[in-house]
Amino acid sequence: MLWLARKTGSVENGPTMFYVTVVILLLCGLAFFTDIAGVNAIFGAFLVGIVVPREGGLAVTLTEKLEDMVSIIFLPLVAQQWYNVGLHDCDHSIFFHG
Template sequence: MARRCPEGEPVDETYICAALAIVLAAGFITDAIGIHAMFGAFVVGVLIAKDGLFTSALVEKEEDLLSGVFLPLYFVSSGLKTNVATIQGLQSWGLLVLVIVTACLGKIVGTVSVSCFLKVPWNESLVFGFLMNSKGLVELIVLNIGHDRKVLNDQTFAIMVLMALFTTFITTLIVISLYKPARKAKKDDYKYRTIERKNPNSQLRILSCFHSAISIPSMINLIESSRGTQKRDALCV
């Protein structure tokens, strides 16, 4: 299908519908043989070419529907399966704290140790550690599979879901408080490199494109970081 979509021409809607049908069929087959439907859809995504007009059109037509409708519904379904009332007693809450500490300790300590060994500043090392520690959709899918297969009981499932929510929630707060590209770095500790140009005193102009409004803050942080340590003029957007 990707080969039949030449550059400069619109993608036929038939190919988009056929790709969606293949994804649904793969999910149905893997679910029928005892594997979660997500794995079948994942295999189809791996097999589809990553470059080309067909892939871009497929992502453009599916992204809003999946991220705006189906993904929130999946989180709602996971929330309905989570029974926090099963966590009762001092032992259960202590187990929850132990799971959270164990889940955070390994990734954060390991990432910070390697970052400090590579002479990355301490605050940025912590940022890397908490970013590595954040849990995402894949872990939630695995937990739901274990719960549906009766591998995890209601209490264990609730503890693991709360752990994933807690680690993901604190990541945003800690990253915002620790990582501030606008903060002037210490010259003796770490030095950012500026973009080379003939006249270092001339105004630096960068033209950037963004896909959606959610990418604008990250883009501004990138531009701010590229200015280096010698920041004479204010940043104008």
């Protein structure tokens, strides 16, 4: 990852769009494969976080770029999943009067 960051100029100028795309694809890919392997998908994302270089503040600026996407797209999806947990088996008469 450090080689790619240096090659794209992400260490000096902040993460490029290509570098961010590669990190997101790697994150999704490792999360998928760790989930297939029977380990929680969060572990795959954790592994990507370990290999992102800390050189030149790259990890901090990458985190700042990804925060907006996470809070706008992924946080509502997680909240919706939490809301749906267990509702399919309960008595729906408590929700619908009539």
